[in-house]
Amino acid sequence: MGRLKAIIVGVALSCGSVAHAAPGMGTDVDLRSVLSWVFATIGLYHLALWNRLRPLREYLWFGLVALCLALNAHITGGGFEDLPREAYTRVLPANFHVAAGLFPLFVFSVLGRERGWAMRIHVGVNLALAVFMLAFGTEQVFVAMRPVRMLALLPMATCALVVTLISAFRGHAEGRVIAIAGVPMFIAAARDRWVELQGLVGQGWSSAAFAVFTLGMAFLLADRSGRAYRQVQSREAELAALNAATRRFVPIRFLQLLGRRDIQDVELGEGIEREISVVFSDIRSFTALSEQMTPRESFGFINAYLGHMEPCVEAAGGFIDKYIGDAVMALFPGGPGDAVRASLAMLRALEDFNAERVAAGHVPIEVGIGVNTGPCMLGTIGVPTRMDGTVISDAVNVAARVESMTKHYSARIVITEATARGLGTEVILREVDRVAVKGKSDPVALFEVLDGELPGVREAKQASAAWFGLALLDFRARRFDSASAGFRRCLEACPEDGAATLYLGRCAWLAAHDPGPGWDGVVRMAEK
Numbered sequence: 229m230g231r232l233k234a235i236i237v238g239v240a241l242s243c244g245s246v247a248h249a250a251p252g253m254g255t256d257v258d259l260r261s262v263l264s265w266v267f268a269t270i271g272l273y274h275l276a277l278w279n280r281l282r283p284l285r286e287y288l289w290f291g292l293v294a295l296c297l298a299l300n301a302h303i304t305g306g307g308f309e310d311l312p313r314e315a316y317t318r319v320l321p322a323n324f325h326v327a328a329g330l331f332p333l334f335v336f337s338v339l340g341r342e343r344g345w346a347m348r349i350h351v352g353v354n355l356a357l358a359v360f361m362l363a364f365g366t367e368q369v370f371v372a373m374r375p376v377r378m379l380a381l382l383p384m385a386t387c388a389l390v391v392t393l394i395s396a397f398r399g400h401a402e403g404r405v406i407a408i409a410g411v412p413m414f415i416a417a418a419r420d421r422w423v424e425l426q427g428l429v430g431q432g433w434s435s436a437a438f439a440v441f442t443l444g445m446a447f448l449l450a451d452r453s454g455r456a457y458r459q460v461q462s463r464e465a466e467l468a469a470l471n472a473a474t475r476r477f478v479p480i481r482f483l484q485l486l487g488r489r490d491i492q493d494v495e496l497g498e499g500i501e502r503e504i505s506v507v508f509s510d511i512r513s514f515t516a517l518s519e520q521m522t523p524r525e526s527f528g529f530i531n532a533y534l535g536h537m538e539p540c541v542e543a544a545g546g547f548i549d550k551y552i553g554d555a556v557m558a559l560f561p562g563g564p565g566d567a568v569r570a571s572l573a574m575l576r577a578l579e580d581f582n583a584e585r586v587a588a589g590h591v592p593i594e595v596g597i598g599v600n601t602g603p604c605m606l607g608t609i610g611v612p613t614r615m616d617g618t619v620i621s622d623a624v625n626v627a628a629r630v631e632s633m634t635k636h637y638s639a640r641i642v643i644t645e646a647t648a649r650g651l652g653t654e655v656i657l658r659e660v661d662r663v664a665v666k667g668k669s670d671p672v673a674l675f676e677v678l679d680g681e682l683p684g685v686r687e688a689k690q691a692s693a694a695w696f697g698l699a700l701l702d703f704r705a706r707r708f709d710s711a712s713a714g715f716r717r718c719l720e721a722c723p724e725d726g727a728a729t730l731y732l733g734r735c736a737w738l739a740a741h742d743p744g745p746g747w748d749g750v751v752r753m754a755e756k
Contacts, residue, residue, distance in 0.1 A: 260305030263439050267298035270446050277453065289334035290445055296327035297438050318365035321373075322358040325380070329354030332388040335410070338402055338448070339395050350384035389414050402448055409444030413437040505560040505567035505601040505647060506624050507546070508631035509537065509574060512594045514554045530554055532584075533593075536577040544570035549619060557628075559619060564601050564643075564650035568677060571597045571641050572655075575680050597680070598631025599643040600624075601650060626672060629665050629753065633674070637661070638726020641680035645673035655679045658693050659700065660727045663751045671750040676727065688722030695721070696728065704749035708735040 271294030278287035300323055303316065329351045336343055357380055361373070392410055395403030416437035511517070511533070518526045530553070537556055541548055546560035546567065560567040574597065582592035602623030626644060634642045637660050648657055657675040664671045678686050678693075689696075699714025712735040718728040738747075 260301040264298045264302035264305060266439070267294045267301060267442055270442060271295035271298055274446070274449065277449075284337075286334055286337035287449060289330045289337060290449060293327050293330050293334060294442055294446075296323050296330075297442055299323050300327070301438075314366060317367050317370040318362050321365055321370060322362035325354040325358035325361065328380070328385065329358070332384045334445075335388045335392060335406060338406065338452075339391060339400065341391060346387070347384065350380075353380045385414065402452070405444060405448045409441045409448075413441040500607065501603055501605050502561065503563075503602065504604040504606070504619065504623070505546075505562075505564045505599060505650075506604070506619070506627040507541075507558040507560065507567050507571060507597060507599050508555065508627045509558075509571070509595050509597045510555040510631055512596055512635060517593065533581060536581045537574050540573035540577050541570050544573060546570055555631075557624075559604075559606075564599070564647040565652075565654065567599050567601070567647065568641070568643065568651060568655055571599060571677070572680055575640055595640070596631050596634030597641045598627050598629070598634060599641070599647050600627035600630055601644065601647040602626070626665055629663075630672075630674060633661075633663070636726070636730055637676060638724065638729070639676040639681075641677035643675050643677060645675070648673075648675045656690060658689065658696060658727075661751060662749065663753060665753050671748075685722060685724050689725060692718040692721040692725070692728075696725075699728075699731065703731060703735060706738075706743075706747070708739040711735050712739075 271291045274287045274291035274294065278284065278291060281287060300320065303320055303323075332347060332350060333343065336347065357373075357376070361369070389410065392403055392406045396407040518529075521529060533554070534551065534556065538548055541556075541558045544560065544566045545562045546558045548556055548558050550557040558567075558570065560570065574595070578593070578595060585592055600623050602621060604619045604621040604623050606619045623646075630642050630644060634640065639660065642660065643657075651657070656678040658678055659673060660676045661674045662671040663674060676689075678689050681689060695714050696718045699711045699718065702708075702711035702714060712732055715728040715731045715735070718725050719732070722728075
């Protein structure tokens, strides 16, 4: 803003020197001719700006005032030498009153002042005088109307000057610029109007003053546009940072699945249905573990653990939908292969995490992972003031139940039949059970992913996989003694085989308690 003031002072000095050049050189006429083009260019430029920035009315008022000054400079500079004398007495006063009516609007808009009833009267009176002079502005009317025209100008012009000076005194930077450029113009215009009342030509001072003011206001609005542009850039940067921060709460993949670019486009209740693989993972015995830690230590532990898990999900093409305490719910639109690859990567990351814990003197942890695939409804729920993105379906419920059952089989990863069908031969599976979740009559076959087991356990289970399969057939055919022998053989090969231990217990109970003719070997869960 200091540079702007210096430019205005420089323009004032240069324009003043030109306006007071030696007589007979035609400099005053040439100056007005040049100024008419300058004013016209400035006016059209600011009208174009207003066309793009409609709420900023100061650009409109200034553009119109600048065009009025361009017309005035063109006419007084000899631009219409062939026009009759009556045209001057009509066009010049009418043009003057249009500019006088709009000028206070510009000042009040820049200073952010309300336009009250006095302003409306001022604008209305001056526009009415402009129309009157354009229609009836003979030389006699021109002379007779001088006092009325001065009266229509002075009150609001004085008010605009006072408002500007008060704003400048109170530290308003733009008010100071208007005062520096506007006070000389006000004095010059008042002087020339006074000379005009004496019946003399009074344009000598106004040309230079109008030039200084117009150029000063053009620089002021340019500075304002520059600051507005920087504010827009800053706001865009803030919005980009806000969107980046929002993505930490609402995953970008979630928005992409909804067909939205950012969180602002999401509406309550919208959603899509598609097949998704759902992964649930949970830390085993976390409650007992957390009882040994302070709340702050619990948060630190969970965040450190999740910091190892999340990259595995992202790398496999999925995203984490929810953190439920120590549990993770992740979604994989790409299919079962991505979900299982992420699950195996999570177990490898767990080994690194446990190594860090052991080095720090803590016990290692174990997790269980359940995977299911099926149609899911992905969308937003809640109320307009508080929404949440989520996925709702039986597939999600089943995945959560499967994860909770991993501890029964002492398995690290258990998947459903729907997930297994989409895997091919990329992983080694072993069927461990058939269960029917609460509310469903159709059983779900469950498979243990042997690739997720620790090396010694994995090889032992693979070696006994054929025995386990035969024992499972015997169990479902009610040959409990034969099944028990098969499961014991599996345990001899792998003492850590939790599924074989589970079935030995089931065989002993069913051998002692006849399950009845309706028994089909399916485990029916009484709870969700």
